[in-house]
Amino acid sequence: MIRLEDIWRTFVMGEQTLHALKSVTETISAGEHVSIIGPSGSGKSTLLNVLGCLDKPSRGRYFFDDRAVEGLDPDELAQLRLNEIGFIFQSFHLVPRLDALANIELPMILAGIARAERRERARGVLEAVGLGDRAAHRPSELSGGQKQRVAIARAIAMQPRLLLADEPTGNLDTRSGVQILDLLEELNQKGLTLAVVTHDPEVAGRADRILEMRDGEIIRRISATEFSAANPIFDRGGSGARP
Amino acid sequence: MSAEDTFRFAITALLQQPRRAGLSLLGVVIGVVAVIFLTALGEGARLYVTEQFQTLGTDVIVVIPGKTETTGMMPGFTGTPNDLTIDDARALLRRIPEVIRIAPISMGNETVSYENKSRQVVVLGSTPEFFELRGIPIALGSGLPEGDIDRGANVAVLGRETARELFAEENPVGKSIRIGEWRIRVIGVNGPRGTHLGQNLDEVSIVPVATGMRMFNRTSLFRIMIQLRPGSDIEAVKRKIEAVILDRHDEVDVTCMTPDSVVDSLSAIVSTLTLVLVGIAAISLAVAGIGIMNVMLVAVSERRAEIGLLKAIGATHRQVLLIFLMESLVISTAGALVGLGIGYATIHFATWLYPAMPAEAPIWAVASVLGLSVLAGVFFGVLPARRAMHLDPIIALSSKG
Numbered sequence: 001m002i003r004l005e006d007i008w009r010t011f012v013m014g015e016q017t018l019h020a021l022k023s024v025t026e027t028i029s030a031g032e033h034v035s036i037i038g039p040s041g042s043g044k045s046t047l048l049n050v051l052g053c054l055d056k057p058s059r060g061r062y063f064f065d066d067r068a069v070e071g072l073d074p075d076e077l078a079q080l081r082l083n084e085i086g087f088i089f090q091s092f093h094l095v096p097r098l099d100a101l102a103n104i105e106l107p108m109i110l111a112g113i114a115r116a117e118r119r120e121r122a123r124g125v126l127e128a129v130g131l132g133d134r135a136a137h138r139p140s141e142l143s144g145g146q147k148q149r150v151a152i153a154r155a156i157a158m159q160p161r162l163l164l165a166d167e168p169t170g171n172l173d174t175r176s177g178v179q180i181l182d183l184l185e186e187l188n189q190k191g192l193t194l195a196v197v198t199h200d201p202e203v204a205g206r207a208d209r210i211l212e213m214r215d216g217e218i219i220r221r222i223s224a225t226e227f228s229a230a231n232p233i234f235d236r237g238g239s240g241a242r243p
Numbered sequence: 244m245s246a247e248d249t250f251r252f253a254i255t256a257l258l259q260q261p262r263r264a265g266l267s268l269l270g271v272v273i274g275v276v277a278v279i280f281l282t283a284l285g286e287g288a289r290l291y292v293t294e295q296f297q298t299l300g301t302d303v304i305v306v307i308p309g310k311t312e313t314t315g316m317m318p319g320f321t322g323t324p325n326d327l328t329i330d331d332a333r334a335l336l337r338r339i340p341e342v343i344r345i346a347p348i349s350m351g352n353e354t355v356s357y358e359n360k361s362r363q364v365v366v367l368g369s370t371p372e373f374f375e376l377r378g379i380p381i382a383l384g385s386g387l388p389e390g391d392i393d394r395g396a397n398v399a400v401l402g403r404e405t406a407r408e409l410f411a412e413e414n415p416v417g418k419s420i421r422i423g424e425w426r427i428r429v430i431g432v433n434g435p436r437g438t439h440l441g442q443n444l445d446e447v448s449i450v451p452v453a454t455g456m457r458m459f460n461r462t463s464l465f466r467i468m469i470q471l472r473p474g475s476d477i478e479a480v481k482r483k484i485e486a487v488i489l490d491r492h493d494e495v496d497v498t499c500m501t502p503d504s505v506v507d508s509l510s511a512i513v514s515t516l517t518l519v520l521v522g523i524a525a526i527s528l529a530v531a532g533i534g535i536m537n538v539m540l541v542a543v544s545e546r547r548a549e550i551g552l553l554k555a556i557g558a559t560h561r562q563v564l565l566i567f568l569m570e571s572l573v574i575s576t577a578g579a580l581v582g583l584g585i586g587y588a589t590i591h592f593a594t595w596l597y598p599a600m601p602a603e604a605p606i607w608a609v610a611s612v613l614g615l616s617v618l619a620g621v622f623f624g625v626l627p628a629r630r631a632m633h634l635d636p637i638i639a640l641s642s643k644g
Contacts, residue, residue, distance in 0.1 A: 054555055054636050075559050082557025093552045093640065097259040107556045109248045154556070 001030040001161065001193055002051065007060035009046050009216075020046040021057065022216040030161070033185070033194045035204035038213035044197045045166060047213065051195060052085055052164045053077045064162075082111055086155030088184075090167035092147040094139040094154075100126060101135040104154045111158060125153040129183060145176025152183060156192070163187065165196045169203055181206055201231040244562050253569040256542070267538040268578040270531030271616050275582025278524035278612040279604045280589045285517035287602035292509045294601070295439060296502035302471040303376070305500045306335070306484060308463055325492040326463035329392055329452060334491060335469060339483045344470040346373040347392070347452045351459035353423040355401075355448055357409040364405050365447045366422060368395075368455015376468050379444055380434030384416035387451055388430075395453025400431040404445040422448065425458055438599065477501055517608075524612065531578065532619035535571050539627035543567065543634075550631050551639025560632045567628035568621060575620025579613045 009021035020043045028034055036044040049055035050062065053069055062069040064080065072080065081087075094103045101122050108118035126135055129149040139147055148168060155163060165184065169177030185206060188194040196203060204210050210227050212220040222230075257264040308327040332347040349368035354361050367373070371387045374380075386400060399422065406415050406429075415429045427450065436444040450458065471480055481499045488497050543550070553563060586609075590602050 049637055052555065075561075078554070078557050078559040078562075080557075081555065085557075087555045089640065093548055093555075095549050095552070097255050102255075106553070109252070110244050110553070110556065110558050110562060112244055112248075115248075158557075 001065060002026075002028040003061075003063040003066075004050075005061040005063075007047075007050060007057045007062065009043075009050060009055065010058040019216050021050065024060070024216075024218055026211065026218060028193060028195065030193055031188070031191050032209065033188045033207045034196070035207035035210045036195065036197045036213060037199055037201075037204045037210055039199070042213040043216040044213050046216075048164055048166055048195065048197045051162070052087060053080055082107060083158055084160050084162060086152075086158070086160040086163045088148070088151055088155050088163065088165040088168045090170040092139070092144075092151045092171070094147055094150055096139050099136050099138050100131065100142065100150045100153075103139070103150055104157050106154060107158045121157060122153075125157050126150070128156075129153045143176070144172045145179055148172060148176070148180050149183065152180070152187075156187060160192070162193045162195070165194070167198055167200075168196060169198070169200065177203075201227075205231060244558075244565070249565055249569045250573070252566055253573045256546075256566075256570055257573060260542070263538055263541075264574060267531075267534045268574050268581065270534040271528070271575050271578025271619070272582040272585060274524055274528040274531045275579050275612050275616055276586045276589060277527055278521065278608055279583065279586030280593075280602075281520040281524065282517055282608035283586075283590045283602040283604040284593075285513050285520060286605045286608075287600055289510055289513040290601045290603065291599075292513075293506050296506050300470070301502060302473055302475060302477070303502060304469045304471065304477065304480060304484065306467040306469060306488075307498045307500060308466070308496065310496055310498055325494070325496050327467065327497060328462075328464065329456075331488065331491060332464065332467045333392075335467065335484060335487055338487050339480060341471045341475040341480050341483075342469050343472050344372045344376065346370050346376050346468040348373065348465045348468060349452055349455035349459060349461055350465040351455065351461070353458065355405060355409065355420060355422050357415075357418065357420045360409050361421075362405060362408055364402070365442065366399075366455065366458065367447055367449045368452040368458070369449060370452055372470075373449065373468070374400075376470055377436070377439065377444065379436050379449075382432050382434035383414065384429070384431030386431055387449065392451065393453055395451040395455075395457065397425060397427050397454060398430045398451065399427045400433060400449045401429055402433050402444060402446045402448055403435060404443070405448055406432045422450070423458055425454075427454075477503075521608070525615065528612070528616055528619050531616070532575070532623035535574050535620060536623040536626060538574070539567060539571050539624055540630065542570070543627045543631045546631075547634060547639040550634050551636040551641075554634075554636035555640060563634075564628045564632040567631045568624045571624025571627070572617065572620045575616050575624075579616040582616070583609070583613065 004024055004026045007021055007024040008019065011018045011020060024047060036047060038044045046055060050057055056070065064084070069077070095106070101119070104122040104126060105118050108121060123132070123135065126132055129152055131146060131149050131153070134142060134146060139150070142150065163184070168184065169180055172180060181203060184194060184196070196207065198204050205224065205228050208224055210222040210224070211218050212222065306327065329347050332345050336342050336345045346369050351366050352363060353366045355364050355366070356362070369387070370392055371389055374386050381400070382403060388396060388398065399420070401415060409415070409420065410418070415432060418429050420427055420429055433445065438444070456462070471477070484499055485495045485497070489495050550563060586604065590604060593602050594600065
């Protein structure tokens with residue numbers, strides 16, 4: 001579903017040129033669950049931004065469903081993000097003044113879906129993430145795990161095909177984190193392609209494939225079995241490897 | 244994104260900071276109230292003047308000693324023109340066929356006293372025609388005597404206010420009063436007339452014109468009011484008046500004023516004032532607009548995370564622009580509507596306080612101030628909205644939200 005060919009992302013800061021991505025070539029198939037790991041500054045977030053069409057590569061080609069993304073204008077990119085891609089962030093990014101239901105409605109408002117229909121759909125996804133009884137709660141009245149569930153509900157409200165998550169459990173306690181990962185896994189099993197940036201080996205270990213990055217390059221591609229052999233997890237409920 | 248959804252979204256955003264939104268709205272309110280109220284006063288003043296002169300009738304000319312055109316000063320202050328006399332007035336009536344009625348007027352300020360009560364009032368010397376020209380009714384006794392206007396009997400018609408203050412419940416008719424040094428017999432009392440052309444006619448006492456001139460020790464009339472046959476050509480009659488005066492004085496040392504000319508010149512003054520007020524109001528609206536811009540710039544920088552999120556979940560540039568433009572538009576429109584309400588309430592209050600003063604906001608002013616303030620919202624909202632639109636979503640998302 002996604003094909004990256006020789007992707008470079010270069011930032012010029014005065015005299016210095018920083019290569020956040022160096023010749024990244026990768027293919028992600030539909031329905032796959034991929035983790036991107038690596039130390040801070042290794043380029044994993046930049047890669048996620050490129051995948052999410054928020055950032056434009058400086059060089060290289062990006063195909064989303066065989067559509068060349070670099071040829072799309074800003075409105076077409078917005079359209080692509082709206083309809084095909086869902087985002088999940090470490091700090092949730094819920095709009096604080098809107099209740100859970102209204103937050104989930106946001107992308108559907110942008111899409112121009114009529115009020116009654118989007119209410120109903122928002123209620124549906126809120127129930128799907130197990131928060132049917134929290135519709136009228138503001139983010140400040142929700143726990144971290146609940147906030148991330150609302151954010152996931154918002155990300156899947158438009159029924160995207162690609163879900164991008166940047167440290168989805170980074171701000172959560174272990175138990176909520178596991179629940180969120182379970183939820184993401186469930187969505188992935190229903191066919192949603194999933195790419196998760198993390199430096200938590202336990203989070204990464206749930207993926208089908210792990211891409212390890214360093215200095216803007218993918219240095220290793222690891223299968224799930226290899227990865228769990230290298231990162232033994234004794235207790236799934238409380239990994240000591242969390243940062 | 245439908246307009247209704249954009250509007251709802253703007254409302255939730257503004258309600259999040261109600262005091263801030265309210266204060267920036269207040270700027271617009273003040274501007275709009277200022278325009279509506281001030282133009283209402285200006286328009287009221289114009290209507291007042293027009294109405295006052297219209298009750299004189301359009302076929303009236305007032306002849307004033309002195310010439311305005313030669314010095315540009317107010318008539319009466321220009322050197323020492325020839326006296327304007329009762330004979331002049333009579334000549335005008337006799338020699339100009341369009342003139343059907345004249346009222347020569349002398350005027351002074353005198354102390355009117357009866358027994359131990361006294362009062363300083365305006366005393367007018369005139370003729371019975373004056374009562375008809377100014378529409379003054381007689382409530383008690385009779386008006387000024389008809390007949391020889393040169394002689395001047397020592398009689399007076401008191402204004403009803405003056406009569407009440409000097410005589411209380413007593414009937415003044417036939418009583419003897421003093422006006423200045425003169426002993427005068429009261430022959431009548433005015434009915435109510437109120438303030439007309441800047442004079443409270445209920446307080447004025449009226450004596451025969453010759454009596455007035457003796458009393459005030461004047462040789463010249465204060466002015467002559469002339470009534471024309473309805474439908475006369477006023478400009479032609481003015482020229483005839485000037486011809487008669489030229490013939491008698493060897494120079495045209497009088498000024499002819501018509502209600503129209505007075506209303507015109509006062510209207511010009513009021514219009515200029517109104518324009519100045521509108522200018523001030525426009526400035527205050529601009530200031531209000533800058534206030535909105537400031538508030539929106541703060542909002543954009545505070546809501547970077549939200550803007551980044553909107554972009555990430557698929558908002559187009561245009562949608563982000565419209566969301567923020569809508570907010571400033573809502574502030575300015577709400578301000579305009581609140582200002583409209585308060586403006587009209589203020590006008591009602593003012594006319595309740597001063598019923599004699601008509602105050603009415605002209606439609607053009609109301610429409611343009613509403614239009615301008617709404618436009619100000621859009622105009623001053625563009626910069627913040629564009630800033631939001633151009634925000635890099637990646638940087639915006641990395642800010643705390």
